[in-house]
Amino acid sequence: AQSVTQLGSHVSVSEGALVLLRCNYSSSVPPYLFWYVQYPNQGLQLLLKYTTGATLVKGINGFEAEFKKSETSFHLTKPSAHMSDAAEYFCAVIERGAQKLVFGQGTRLTINP
């Protein structure tokens, strides 16, 4: 069964610093991969997704993620953190042909002024 592991339930960075949120997946075949963001009292919002093609994917708000098949990873990065990036981030995976999105446990990102 496919699963997603997000390393670090809480990550804290300074404003302007690099953001790195880690995601590893287990799947028998290359899956589709997603990052969602959840701001307080709001619904989940899609940040970016990898399906096929270029392994470096750019999303909204300056975030990007790179699919590394050899490492079964899909880490999320942003070069310079902004206070407005404070939120909960979820990595998710779906096997091709399936209809169930499987989420990781989430990483809460805190930005320090």
Next chain:
Amino acid sequence: GAGVSQTPSNKVTEKGKYVELRCDPISGHTALYWYRQSLGQGPEFLIYFQGTGAADDSGLPNDRFFAVRPEGSVSTLKIQRTERGDSAVYLCASSLTPVWGLGKTGELFFGEGSRLTVL
């Protein structure tokens, strides 16, 4: 409305009571999903509707949980004989078509959720 609407936003009930949670998807979206998010966890899949039928209900934890979508639009998640362990945020999401498959990479739109507290 423009987005997925869920009501109530908050529900407090007593152990053993019956609860209904409603989801109003984006107009025209044929696929509808229910997820449950417990504190400190990621969303867990409950059930997926394509049109009026439940295409996959493998995530429903037990027979106390049931969901319907009689006209292929609004869906209701029903929980009988609630238990304290049912306390969670219940998320609904919709998409224009079945979201994923070979060559399909649609987007799932989530509502803000219904927070259920069972005392």
